[in-house]
Amino acid sequence: MTAQRHRNRGLRIGLRTGLLGGAISLAALPVLAQDLVWARYGDIDSLDPHRATSTLSMQVWDQIYDTLLAFDENGVARPNLAKSWEVSEDGLSYTFTMQEGVVCHDGTPFTADDVKFTIDRAFGDNPSLTRTSWGPITDVTVVDDLTVTVTLESTFGAFLPFLADSFSSMICDSNAELEDYGTGSAIGTGPFSLVSWVQGDEVVLEANPDYRNFGKPVENDGPVHIDRLIVRTIPEPQTRLAALRTGEVHIAEPPFDDIPDIQSGEELELVVAENTGQNVFWQYTTSRPPFDDIRARQAIAHATDPQMAIDIVYGGMNQREWCPIAAGVFGNDQEFCRQFGYEYDPERARELLAELGYGPDNPLETTMYVWTGGNRHILAEIFQAQLAEVGVDASIEIMDIGTMNARVREDNENADSEEPGTFNMMTWGWYDPDILYALWHGGGAYAGYQSDELDAMLERTRTLTDxxxxxxxxxxxxxxxxxxxxxxxLYTPGWEWIFALRPEVEGFKVGAFLHPMFQDVRVTE
Incomplete structure (x- = not known):
């Protein structure tokens, strides 16, 4: 779906397909005529696609690197740096043919050697944090300069989609010679090359004059129109908005409380990404009471009303999500999922709690973990009040996402603790249902719920290609x-899916699974 402008409402919906301070120096670098300044609440974690998993990092990698395949407007993997591929009859070998004439930022040609370097590095002594998502790769063979064969131990249904995602960004092998790769330098083939990264402040990128687009769903197949892209960290929402209004910043995530005013005015526009792949969900410490009992988990689910909460907090900017995988991801079917879901039913929640021995004089005591930003603290307070109505006394702890991830895993591993088990408002964004394998196989990323039956089912989802x-x-x-x-x-999208733009910015788009694209962007006078 083409982006539409609605200046009278200040709202522009992005492509339909569109797994957190102190004093800020807003003018860290002078802004040139064709600079674009993009302000975000946080900084990247690394310039190395193998060393981070955050959306903030991923969206910068999109600008520096490119991928073998690319998602089209519908989130389907299409040819990109790889112009074609062949799959062996047994489904265990993929032979990719590269585009001719692609050049790395340092002037060296992009070849099959760079593909082998990237994949070998992902499985090396210090493997990629998303190594599992590459699949069961056993060998990468360079056939010639533009041909490479990847061999798998077993068939893997998510292999091709992964090659369109930023976590599979192709890293030019000349990076191996750089002592500060990932922290101060990065060489790719993407639309921008790295100028500098001042951690906690800004990433400065300049247009790559040799860039060619082969698969991204944009109109411009050549170099970008702007001279530089400056990605600036401004943690305070109101400071970001003020900089946007004065013109010091061109694109920023707006404060949620100010979105209605932006929509009703003509000064700024909004781009709202759809089909982001983001899923916000309840997750429980199942290794100890009370959530080692399914009835306690079901009680929390029945006692909370996500639709009411997101209507209050986000005002129609996102939607209720019934599935464990988000809208736009293969396998998501709201009607199918809802038949197994938990409708808001406080009376049923009270019944389940009573069966466990809880009641008005003996409330279930627990703690809800929530990560900072996105007005999730307000959501948590709404859910806290709903839970109190059925006899659940839930305290709230708010922390950054890295801390929350570590705490959730620690709680699951500490099965002998006498403290009540916790539950959390977990968030993941991904492009394929293979995320469920990462989350739940063998206890998954958080050492949580585990069963042999579930493991076998998850393994089957990986090996099927039909x-x-x-x-x-x-x-x-x-x-x-x-x-x-x-x-x-609970709901989708969940974070960083709304962009506010100044009116002189034209051509900004958000692709499938929350990938901002600047190839068509112009900054008018």
């Missing part, structure tokens, strides 16, 4: 997770 068979396997996993109240969907 679309109909894989869909059935994915939905079997979804049904299991929901019926057992392991992964209870």
């Amino acid at each position: 679309e109909e068979e894989r869909l059935e396997a994915v939905q079997n996993v979804i049904q299991y997770l929901m019926e057992n109240a392991i992964h209870v969907g």
Whole structure:
């Protein structure tokens, strides 16, 4: 769907397909005529795609690097740096043919050697944080300068989609010679090359004159129109908005409380990303009471009303999500998921709690973890009040996402603790249902719920390549997770999906799975 402008409402919807301070120096660098300044609440974690998993990092990698495949407007993987590929009859070998004439930022040609370097590095002594998502790769063979063969131990249904995601960004092998790769330098083939990164302040990128677009859903197939892209860290929402209004910043995430005013005015526009792949869900410490009992998990799910909460906090900017995978991801079917979901039913929640021995004089005591930003603290307070109505005394702890991830895993691993188990408003964004394998196989990323039956089901989703068979396997996993109240969907999108733009910015788009694209952007006088 083409981006539409509605200046009278200040709202522009992005492409339909569109897994957190002190004093800020807003003029850290002088802004040139064709500079674009993009302000965000936080900084990247690394310039190295193998060393981080945050959206903030991913969106900068998109500008420096490119991928073998690229997501089209519908989130389907299409040719990009790889112009074609062949799959062996047994599905274990993929032979990719590269585009001719692609050049790395340092002037060296992009070849099959760079592909091998990237994949070998992802499986090396210090492997990529997303190594599992590459699949069961056993060998990468360079056939010639423009041909490479990747061999798998077993078939892997998510392999091609992964090659369109930023976590598979192609890293030019000349980076191996750089002592500060990932912290002060980075060489790719993307639309921008790195000028500098001052941690906690800004990333400065300049246009790559040799860039060619082969697969991204944009109109411009050549170098970008702007001279530089400056990605600036401004943690305070009101400071970002003030800089946007004065013209010191061109694009920024607006404060949620100010969105209605922006929509009703003509000074700024909004781009709202859709099909982001983001999923916000209830997750529980299942290794000890009370959430080692399915009834306690179901009670939390029945006692909370996500639709009411997001209507209050976000005012129609996102939607209720019934599935463990988000809208736009293969296998997401709201009607299918809802039949196994948990409607808002406080009376049923009280019944389940009573069966466990809880009641008005003996409330279930627990703690809800929430990560900072996105007005999630307000959501937490709404949920806290709803839980209190059914006899759940839930305190709230708010922390950054890294701390929350560590705390959740620690709680799951500490099965002998006498403290009540916690639950959390977890968030993940991904492009494929393979995220469920990462989250739940063998206890998954957070050492949480585990069963041999679920593990076997998850393994089957990975090995199937036939679309109909894989869909059935994915939905079997979804049904299991929901019926057992392991992964209870709340809403989507969940973070960094709304962009406010100054009127002189034209051509900005957000692609599938929240990938901002600047190839068509112009800054008018």
